[in-house]
Amino acid sequence: xxxxxxxxEAMKSFTDLGTQQRSQIRDIWDQFxxxxxxxxxSFVFFGILFAVVIGPWIWTLDPTFVDIRSRNQGVSFAHPxxxxxxxxxxxxxMLEGGRVSIAVGLTAMxxxxxxxxxxxxxxxxxQKLDGPLMRLTDLFLALPLLPLLLVIVTLFREPLAASFxxxxxxxxxxxxxxxITSWMQTARIVRGDVLALKERDFVLAARSIGTPSRRMIxxxxxxxxxxxxxxxxxLGIANAIITESALSFLGLGFPPDxxxxxxxxxxxxxxxxxxxxxxxxxxxxxxxxxxxxxYMGDGLRDALDPRQRSR
Amino acid sequence: MLTYTIRxxxxxxxxxxxxxxxxxxxxxxxxxxxxxNLPLTIPPxxxxxxRESLGFNEPFIVQFFLWLKQLVVTEPKVWMNNAFGxxxxxxxxxxxxxxxxxxxxxxxxxIPQTLWVVGTSYVVGVLIAVPIGIISAYKQYSVxxxxxxxxxxxxxxxxxxxxxxxMILFFSVNLGWFPxxxxxxxxxxDWSSFLFQVKQMIMPTMVLALFNxxxxxxxxxxxxxxxxxxxxxxxxRAKGLTEKTVVLVHVLRNSMIPVVTVIALNLPSVFGxxxxxxxxxxxxxxxxLLILAIQGGDVPTVQTVTVIFAVLIVxxxxxxxxxxxxxxxxxxxx
Numbered sequence: 001x002x003x004x005x006x007x008x009e010a011m012k013s014f015t016d017l018g019t020q021q022r023s024q025i026r027d028i029w030d031q032f033x034x035x036x037x038x039x040x041x042s043f044v045f046f047g048i049l050f051a052v053v054i055g056p057w058i059w060t061l062d063p064t065f066v067d068i069r070s071r072n073q074g075v076s077f078a079h080p081x082x083x084x085x086x087x088x089x090x091x092x093x094m095l096e097g098g099r100v101s102i103a104v105g106l107t108a109m110x111x112x113x114x115x116x117x118x119x120x121x122x123x124x125x126x127q128k129l130d131g132p133l134m135r136l137t138d139l140f141l142a143l144p145l146l147p148l149l150l151v152i153v154t155l156f157r158e159p160l161a162a163s164f165x166x167x168x169x170x171x172x173x174x175x176x177x178x179x180i181t182s183w184m185q186t187a188r189i190v191r192g193d194v195l196a197l198k199e200r201d202f203v204l205a206a207r208s209i210g211t212p213s214r215r216m217i218x219x220x221x222x223x224x225x226x227x228x229x230x231x232x233x234x235l236g237i238a239n240a241i242i243t244e245s246a247l248s249f250l251g252l253g254f255p256p257d258x259x260x261x262x263x264x265x266x267x268x269x270x271x272x273x274x275x276x277x278x279x280x281x282x283x284x285x286x287x288x289x290x291x292x293x294x295y296m297g298d299g300l301r302d303a304l305d306p307r308q309r310s311r
Numbered sequence: 312m313l314t315y316t317i318r319x320x321x322x323x324x325x326x327x328x329x330x331x332x333x334x335x336x337x338x339x340x341x342x343x344x345x346x347x348n349l350p351l352t353i354p355p356x357x358x359x360x361x362r363e364s365l366g367f368n369e370p371f372i373v374q375f376f377l378w379l380k381q382l383v384v385t386e387p388k389v390w391m392n393n394a395f396g397x398x399x400x401x402x403x404x405x406x407x408x409x410x411x412x413x414x415x416x417x418x419x420x421x422i423p424q425t426l427w428v429v430g431t432s433y434v435v436g437v438l439i440a441v442p443i444g445i446i447s448a449y450k451q452y453s454v455x456x457x458x459x460x461x462x463x464x465x466x467x468x469x470x471x472x473x474x475x476x477x478m479i480l481f482f483s484v485n486l487g488w489f490p491x492x493x494x495x496x497x498x499x500x501d502w503s504s505f506l507f508q509v510k511q512m513i514m515p516t517m518v519l520a521l522f523n524x525x526x527x528x529x530x531x532x533x534x535x536x537x538x539x540x541x542x543x544x545x546x547x548r549a550k551g552l553t554e555k556t557v558v559l560v561h562v563l564r565n566s567m568i569p570v571v572t573v574i575a576l577n578l579p580s581v582f583g584x585x586x587x588x589x590x591x592x593x594x595x596x597x598x599x600l601l602i603l604a605i606q607g608g609d610v611p612t613v614q615t616v617t618v619i620f621a622v623l624i625v626x627x628x629x630x631x632x633x634x635x636x637x638x639x640x641x642x643x644x645x
Contacts, residue, residue, distance in 0.1 A: 037464075142330055142628065144620030146583040147601055151613060152337060154605050242470050246587055249472045250602060269476065273484050280480075283473035291468040298464075 031303040038299020044292035048285070052098035063092040063259060074277075081281050085271060094281055097259040102289070104174050104244045104260070109236035111179030113186055117229050120190025121217060124198070134191070137184050145181045149243065152177045153252050170254055174247070178240050186232040193225045227304035234297035238290045245286050261286045316633050323625050328379075330621045331614075335375050338610055378614065381405040386415050409609045417600060418616065424495055425596030429585045432516040436523030437574060443524070444531020444570075448539060449558055459528065466525030471584055475518045475591035482514060489514050493594040515592045523581060530573045534566040541565075568638045575631035579624040 033039055056063075066086045073083040081090035123133035153173060160169035197203060197220075206220050245262025247253040254260050256267065261282040268278035353361075369377070381404065388399040404413040443463075447456040483491035490511050499505050538544065539562055547557045586598030593599075597616060604612035636642045 139326060139329060139333075142326060142621060142624050143333070144579070144583060144617055144624060146586055147617045147620050148334065148337070150602065150605055151334070151617065155338065238468065246470060246472060249470075249587065250590055252605070265473065265476070272476070272480060276480050276484070279476050283476065287465075287469040287473055290470070291465060294464060294468050 028303045032299050035299035035302055037295040038303075041292040041295030041299065044288060045296060048098065048289055048292070049102060052095050052102055055095040056092070056099070059092055059095060061089040061092040063088060063096040064257065065089070082275075082277060084268075084278065090278065090281060093259045093264060094261075094285060097261045097264050097282065098285060098289075100171075100254065100258070100260040101241055101244060101262070101286070104171065104178070105237045105241040105289075107175045108178035108182070108240035108244070109233055111175060112183040112236050112240070113229060113233045115179065116183035116186025116232065117190050117222075117225075119183065119187040121194055121221060121225070123187065124191040124194025125213070125217060125221060130191075133187075137187050140181070141184050143181070146243075146246070149177055149181060149247060150250065150252055153247055166255055167258055170258075174244055174253065178243050182236060182239055182243075186229065186236070189228045189232060190225050193228055194221055197221055197224055231297055231301045231304065234293060234300055238293040238297070241286065241290055241293075312633070312636055315636065316629075319629050319632065323629060326625055327618075327622060330625075331379070331618045332375060334617050334621070335378065335614060336371075338614060339371055339374070378405070378611070382615065382618070389413075389415075405611050405615065407604070407609055407612045409604065409607045409612070414612050414615050417612065418597065418619065421595065421597045421600045424493075424594055425582070425585060425589070425598065428493075428512065428515050428588070428594055428596065429519065429581055431512065432519030432585075433523055433574075433578065433581055435516060435520040437527060439520065439524040440527035441531055441570075444528040445535055445558070445563065447528070447532045448535030448566075451536065456532075460532070463525040463528050466521045467529070470587075471518050471522050472587050472591055474521060475514070475588055478514050478518060479591070491592070493592045495595045515588050515594060518591070519581065519585060519588055522584065523577070526577065527570065527574060531566070531570050534569050535562060538562045538566045568635065571638060572631045572635050575627050575634055578627050579620065582620060582623060 066088060067083070068086060075082050081094060083089055084093070119133055119137065123130045123137075156173055157170060160173045163169065164172055203216070203220055206216060211219070244253060244260065245265070248260050248262030249266045251266060254263050256263065264282040265279060265286070268275070268282070272279050381402075385402050385404055388401055389404065391397050392399055392401070405415065406412070407414045407417060410417065443459050447459045450456055479491045482488045488510075491514075493511050493515060497504065497508060497511070499508050544557060544562060547561050548554075552561075582597070585596065586601065588594070589596045589598040590602060597619070601613065601616045603609075604616065
């Protein structure tokens with residue numbers, strides 16, 4: 001009896017295989033799930049993302065509430081990560097800091113990917129613009145980025161803070177500074193792929209029926225370079241988070257009353273001998289986020305590469 | 312090859328000019344005022360005089376060329392006078408707003424510390440990374456490879472400021488093995504002072520070395536993997552060469568080509584990373600000079616240090632390209 005049903009099932013799945021096309025997304029997902037690091041990485045990353053987005057609504061302690069009587073406390077049920085030198089709850093501060101750090105990371109990544117993809121597609125597609133745009137990319141690549149970022153952030157902090165408020169101003173400044181200085185790799189990769197795509201037959205076919213350039217880009221080129229864009233987007237999050245926390249760590253990022261992970265780490269350093277955990281929490285949070293994002297990027301790269309998938 | 316190198320060197324000049332112009336423009340466009348940090352008791356007329364004496368009221372482009380002239384004409388003359396005892400006429404040297412001493416002298420004072428820490432860490436990093444990359448690739452998917460790639464991923468992801476702080480926490484605060492602050496006034500004269508120098512260099516060097524090793528070992532591994540499946544490897548084995556010769560002579564030599572380029576390309580970014588490490592361990596190198604200058608609004612110093620970083624990047628890009636041509640006979644630039 002069982003034998004018959006299993007045979008029927010086997011037959012059914014066999015006919016399914018014949019009639020139903022396996023979708024591409026399904027293929028990519030299958031390949032992605034075979035990469036254990038990527039799976040754990042995305043699990044951890046979305047866990048952290050979920051925690052910092054939802055967390056402040058559940059853990060309702062105010063991260064800026066000063067309770068001087070319960071300062072310098074260790075790990076307890078009331079304060080899972082302890083309290084700092086002013087009695088502020090560190091867990092609430094970590095959640096709030098994570099919100100800012102990840103928001104900076106995601107927004108800066110978005111900006112840099114849009115810039116990079118636009119430059120890459122335009123340079124690859126329009127031969128006349130290829131030379132100038134790529135020279136521009138080379139020039140940007142030769143800029144000393146970290147020193148330049150430090151200079152930009154220090155010099156433009158106050159005027160922007162004056163016009164957009166201290167928090168909004170520095171947020172805009174950070175995001176645009178990181179975005180403008182990190183689009184070059186994406187542009188190079190996308191340009192290379194677009195150049196290869198242009199030689200393909202389907203592009204020639206589309207051109208022969210008179211497709212205008214704008215539609216060529218949106219219908220034929222962009223969907224086909226989406227995978228390198230997605231990979232560099234993932235790795236861009238990691239890069240942006242590290243840059244933001246490095247700037248905050250140098251004391252040149254967000255203002256002190258506005259916690260980010262880098263800022264929390266920087267503020268905790270004078271107290272390191274007495275309260276080592278204050279340094280460890282934000283450091284681990286940054287490292288874990290970046291590590292999980294990097295693993296996700298690795299897995300995504302493998303999954304989106306058809307040569308890998310067919311193996 | 313030589314013509315290619317010369318052509319690239321000539322091309323580097325407009326690139327550097329453009330970059331220093333961009334940096335200059337960024338600093339000048341910002342509404343920063345060199346007299347902002349002076350005491351408020353200074354009357355406005357005097358303040359205006361100070362601004363004038365700093366050349367602040369000149370047109371933007373004149374200021375840029377004055378700075379450029381000081382960097383490429385005046386400073387080499389000073390250097391020539393010091394080195395060969397020539398008697399060139401020296402104009403106004405570039406003066407730091409903060410310390411009132413020539414900027415180039417400050418930089419010359421700071422460079423050795425940075426070079427020591429960065430240079431040692433890079434050498435150590437490469438020495439760790441190459442063998443790990445070779446073994447990881449040769450025994451792909453083995454336990455060693457799995458652990459190696461995992462550690463490389465961690466070293467690549469954990470920011471240097473956190474590894475530095477963790478090391479201080481562990482080795483200075485808890486164990487007390489190494490000093491947490493780098494003492495730059497320390498002079499090596501006998502064995503015990505040499506030991507102290509080694510001790511204080513271990514932590515900053517290891518932090519940077521770990522980060523470099525993580526990056527380079529990933530490149531080494533994938534480059535070895537690319538080469539291990541090539542036909543010439545099978546031929547070498549078929550000839551009856553020992554496994555050691557095949558891997559360490561034939562495969563290694565070919566896989567080193569891209570890795571050497573990456574090593575050269577990454578060196579300038581290590582200087583950038585050293586900026587953070589210097590801040591963690593209080594090494595008074597170039598990075599610390601830059602940060603102090605930024606905080607003090609010291610425009611000439613910021614400008615010059617940043618341009619020096621840019622020169623390093625352009626120079627090592629060029630070295631990487633030339634090296635690639637020298638090492639790989641298939642590459643022909645002419």
